[in-house]
Amino acid sequence: MGDHHHGPAKGFGRWLFTTNHKDIGTMYLWFSFAMFILGGFFAMVIRAELFQPGMQLIDPAFFNQMTTLHGLIMVFGAIMPSFVGLANWLIPMMIGAPDMALPRMNNWSFWILPPTFLLLASTLFMEGGAPAFGWTFYAPLSTTYAPPSVTFFIFSVHVLGLSSIMGSINIIATVMNMRAPGMTYMKMPLFVWTWLITAFLLVAVMPVLAGAVTMMLMDIHFGTSFFSAAGGGDPVLFQHVFWFFGHPEVYIIILPAFGVVSQIIPAFSRKPLFGYDSMVYATASIAFLSFIVWAHHMYTVGMPVAGELFFMYATMLIAVPTGVKVFNWISTMWRGAMTFETPMLFSIGFLVLFTLGGFTGLMLSIAPADFQYHDSYFVVAHFHYVMVAGAVFSMTAAIYFWLPKWCGRMYNETMGKTHFWISFIGFNLTFFPQHFVGLAGMPRRIPDYALQFADFNMMSSIGAFIYGASQILFLYNVIATIVAGEPTSEEKVWDGAEGLEWTLPTPAPYHTFETPPAVK
Amino acid sequence: MTSQASTEYEKYYVPEKSRLAICATAGLILSIFGAASIMNDMTFGDPEESTYSWSIFLVGLFFFMATLFSWFKIAIDENIAGLNSAQLKKSYVLGMFWFIFSEVMFFFVFFATLYYVRSLVGPWLAGDGEGGRMNYLLWEGFEYAWPMMETPQEAVGGAAVQPIANNGAFTSAHTSMAFADAHAWYAWLPMWNTAVLLTSSLTCHFAHTNILKGDRSKFNRWLGITVALGMFFLYLQFMEYYEAYELFGLTLNSGIYGSTFFMLTGFHGFHVFMGMTMLLIQLLRSVIGKQFTAEDHFGFEASSWYWHFVDVVWVFLFLFVYIL
Numbered sequence: 056m057g058d059h060h061h062g063p064a065k066g067f068g069r070w071l072f073t074t075n076h077k078d079i080g081t082m083y084l085w086f087s088f089a090m091f092i093l094g095g096f097f098a099m100v101i102r103a104e105l106f107q108p109g110m111q112l113i114d115p116a117f118f119n120q121m122t123t124l125h126g127l128i129m130v131f132g133a134i135m136p137s138f139v140g141l142a143n144w145l146i147p148m149m150i151g152a153p154d155m156a157l158p159r160m161n162n163w164s165f166w167i168l169p170p171t172f173l174l175l176a177s178t179l180f181m182e183g184g185a186p187a188f189g190w191t192f193y194a195p196l197s198t199t200y201a202p203p204s205v206t207f208f209i210f211s212v213h214v215l216g217l218s219s220i221m222g223s224i225n226i227i228a229t230v231m232n233m234r235a236p237g238m239t240y241m242k243m244p245l246f247v248w249t250w251l252i253t254a255f256l257l258v259a260v261m262p263v264l265a266g267a268v269t270m271m272l273m274d275i276h277f278g279t280s281f282f283s284a285a286g287g288g289d290p291v292l293f294q295h296v297f298w299f300f301g302h303p304e305v306y307i308i309i310l311p312a313f314g315v316v317s318q319i320i321p322a323f324s325r326k327p328l329f330g331y332d333s334m335v336y337a338t339a340s341i342a343f344l345s346f347i348v349w350a351h352h353m354y355t356v357g358m359p360v361a362g363e364l365f366f367m368y369a370t371m372l373i374a375v376p377t378g379v380k381v382f383n384w385i386s387t388m389w390r391g392a393m394t395f396e397t398p399m400l401f402s403i404g405f406l407v408l409f410t411l412g413g414f415t416g417l418m419l420s421i422a423p424a425d426f427q428y429h430d431s432y433f434v435v436a437h438f439h440y441v442m443v444a445g446a447v448f449s450m451t452a453a454i455y456f457w458l459p460k461w462c463g464r465m466y467n468e469t470m471g472k473t474h475f476w477i478s479f480i481g482f483n484l485t486f487f488p489q490h491f492v493g494l495a496g497m498p499r500r501i502p503d504y505a506l507q508f509a510d511f512n513m514m515s516s517i518g519a520f521i522y523g524a525s526q527i528l529f530l531y532n533v534i535a536t537i538v539a540g541e542p543t544s545e546e547k548v549w550d551g552a553e554g555l556e557w558t559l560p561t562p563a564p565y566h567t568f569e570t571p572p573a574v575k
Numbered sequence: 576m577t578s579q580a581s582t583e584y585e586k587y588y589v590p591e592k593s594r595l596a597i598c599a600t601a602g603l604i605l606s607i608f609g610a611a612s613i614m615n616d617m618t619f620g621d622p623e624e625s626t627y628s629w630s631i632f633l634v635g636l637f638f639f640m641a642t643l644f645s646w647f648k649i650a651i652d653e654n655i656a657g658l659n660s661a662q663l664k665k666s667y668v669l670g671m672f673w674f675i676f677s678e679v680m681f682f683f684v685f686f687a688t689l690y691y692v693r694s695l696v697g698p699w700l701a702g703d704g705e706g707g708r709m710n711y712l713l714w715e716g717f718e719y720a721w722p723m724m725e726t727p728q729e730a731v732g733g734a735a736v737q738p739i740a741n742n743g744a745f746t747s748a749h750t751s752m753a754f755a756d757a758h759a760w761y762a763w764l765p766m767w768n769t770a771v772l773l774t775s776s777l778t779c780h781f782a783h784t785n786i787l788k789g790d791r792s793k794f795n796r797w798l799g800i801t802v803a804l805g806m807f808f809l810y811l812q813f814m815e816y817y818e819a820y821e822l823f824g825l826t827l828n829s830g831i832y833g834s835t836f837f838m839l840t841g842f843h844g845f846h847v848f849m850g851m852t853m854l855l856i857q858l859l860r861s862v863i864g865k866q867f868t869a870e871d872h873f874g875f876e877a878s879s880w881y882w883h884f885v886d887v888v889w890v891f892l893f894l895f896v897y898i899l
Binding site (some may be wrong): 068072162166170206209210213228262270281292296311340400 | 589597604607609617646663665666678680683686688689692723727743826828832839
């Protein structure tokens with residue numbers, strides 16, 4: 056315990072052996088950014104192929120590998136770990152805890168990720184190529200007709216699940232057990248609340264995903280017939296199991312984003328969050344509803360009408376708590392003394408574009424309408440509005456918002472704002488036209504398309520290149536801040552920010568709240 | 576605001592640094608890489624070609640197990656050294672609780688699968704509801720019953736007639752695992768399995784009440800009986816599998832009945848093995864290390880929760896796999 060107070064260890068061992076929540080948070084964030092770049096690179100390959108109709112650059116089999124790996128890496132490698140990194144950095148500082156509850160397990164949750172994604176990416180070089188069945192890996196594409204690399208994919212998913220479950224158990228134990236005296240549940244910052252509920256969702260559904268891939272493994276190698284009608288099973292069973300995981304999964308991605316925005320909007324509106332209690336209840340309601348809506352992804356598989364109706368109405372219900380949230384954010388801004396620094400710009404961008412994505416979700420929830428939209432580019436546009444403009448925009452906002460606190464240096468505001476506007480324009484140029492081509496009938500996951508879709512696809516591709524390039528600016532800005540940003544030592548980097556993390560010195564010391572603060 | 580809240584405050588022990596996570600990762604990744612390679616050799620590989628898959632798997636698994644052993648040993652030693660505050664102990668309690676919850680969800684998938692294939696897929700394949708077309712177009716003559724003693728593939732003439740859309744020939748068992756003969760009821764293994772496992776839950780509880788009284792010798796005795804019953808269960812389960820494979824013709828290839836049967840009982844059996852190992856380690860800790868007191872015995876308590884959990888899973892399994 057001798058050097059306990061002297062800060063981090065020297066050398067690379069610091070990162071390998073660390074038990075410090077800030078170190079682990081930093082590793083999660085950098086790792087997820089690396090995966091964001093890798094997944095983004097795959098997206099650029101896809102958009103380059105779709106720049107013009109006809110086959111230009113890659114063959115269809117490789118195109119399928121690109122869409123699959125793009126989805127898997129973005130969901131499991133970029134977005135999820137980035138929010139876990141944020142949780143690691145912020146939750147102990149927000150609730151007045153010395154660290155996460157189970158620090159060694161915390162390090163293990165992180166270190167499982169890099170070799171696993173290396174294994175997953177290495178399937179590209181295996182015989183038969185990488186998995187090419189889409190990130191949803193529907194049977195029998197992923198069983199009977201899968202390349203041999205599917206086995207490595209299955210085991211990767213198993214250990215990613217292990218990592219997520221351990222990470223979530225850690226977060227639950229931290230929030231339930233490590234709050235400073237006086238930090239009651241209903242005083243917790245909303246980011247902590249959303250992560251508590253997200254962690255619960257993860258512990259509940261990651262085992263379901265493990266079950267799904269285990270059944271795939273058995274079907275492929277041990278002759279079972281879970282997903283084969285010839286033996287009395289059903290390929291649609293796979294879709295049920297997958298989406299029982301998959302629908303809560305999309306809330307796992309978006310709930311922490313809600314939490315981030317609920318911290319940032321009040322700070323730059325210089326008003327407390329409007330309707331804190333209703334925000335908590337809305338988050339819990341969304342989490343509950345996420346368990347009973349899974350089959351809205353499967354309207355076209357031939358479900359009984361009663362099923363279609365149940366899942367349609369249950370899905371529409373989600374619009375109610377989500378609407379509560381949107382109204383609360385807007386009400387927070389109402390008559391606030393607002394300023395528009397980069398985090399606020401990204402948060403407002405989130406608010407507008409996520410709401411748009413929510414509306415298209417509502418359109419898709421209508422079963423008879425979905426028969427038309429299903430598996431079209433309209434769906435692609437919808438979920439990129441919630442995944443990119445939802446999760447990634449809020450994550451970007453979070454980095455700009457807390458980076459000065461973490462490293463004691465201010466980022467370049469002009470560059471940040473430039474990043475926002477390029478991102479905003481690039482993103483909308485990419486995905487807005489996809490609504491139109493989708494409604495007009497362009498199917499997703501196809502490397503070629505009919506001539507009438509050419510103009511919109513070219514716009515999409517140009518937008519994607521712009522959006523992709525803007526991330527290099529982001530990377531540059533972050534590195535420049537860490538290396539040579541303007542030093543700041545103000546505890547409250549943002550004058551309107553509230554919460555325990557802003558009572559700590561800037562930059563945040565290596566160990567914080569070793570004795571818990573008093574919370575009024 | 577950062578002032579100390581109370582002088583009574585115990586320091587929360589945050590380990591300084593640790594090699595455990597890196598070693599566990601290395602072991603885990605090697606073992607999954609090895610396991611996946613073994614399976615790919617088996618299914619897609621050339622049987623003539625020799626590979627290193629098994630060596631990679633075994634080295635990884637050994638390294639993984641050794642790391643976990645060391646990890647638990649360190650955690651136990653820290654507790655004995657008095658580093659664990661009451662608050663830290665609560666973190667372990669929460670960790671175990673939510674771990675068991677995740678296991679519940681894992682079994683939930685397979686029970687849900689069983690429900691889905693029994694109540695929905697089977698009737699649809701036999702022509703019920705909207706599935707009617709599927710029956711006369713693909714599986715004409717298939718009639719649904721549970722346990723499914725004839726797969727749809729067999730109903731239309733076997734793999735020779737219906738070779739695609741599956742990974743092989745699905746040949747049914749000639750006898751199911753359900754209760755068959757009232758005159759030879761004593762030969763029905765699942766009943767004995769149920770009796771053994773329920774008894775073991777009870778003996779595990781007696782062990783708990785005795786450690787709470789501080790009576791180590793009775794604790795050791797009841798815990799020993801529990802571990803022995805666990806082993807006996809595994810022996811009976813092994814006999815059950817022997818019977819299924821050798822006498823009844825029920826295998827993993829027997830269509831969805833075999834798939835669900837072996838998936839549920841297999842994962843349950845694996846969890847019994849894990850729970851038994853956990854309890855055995857607690858027994859050794861008590862007998863050899865004289866560890867555990869009436870106040871501090873969380874290692875045992877957590878293992879006992881796990882044991883009761885696998886017991887409850889078995890009750891559902893007995894009900895839905897064997898009885899109903």
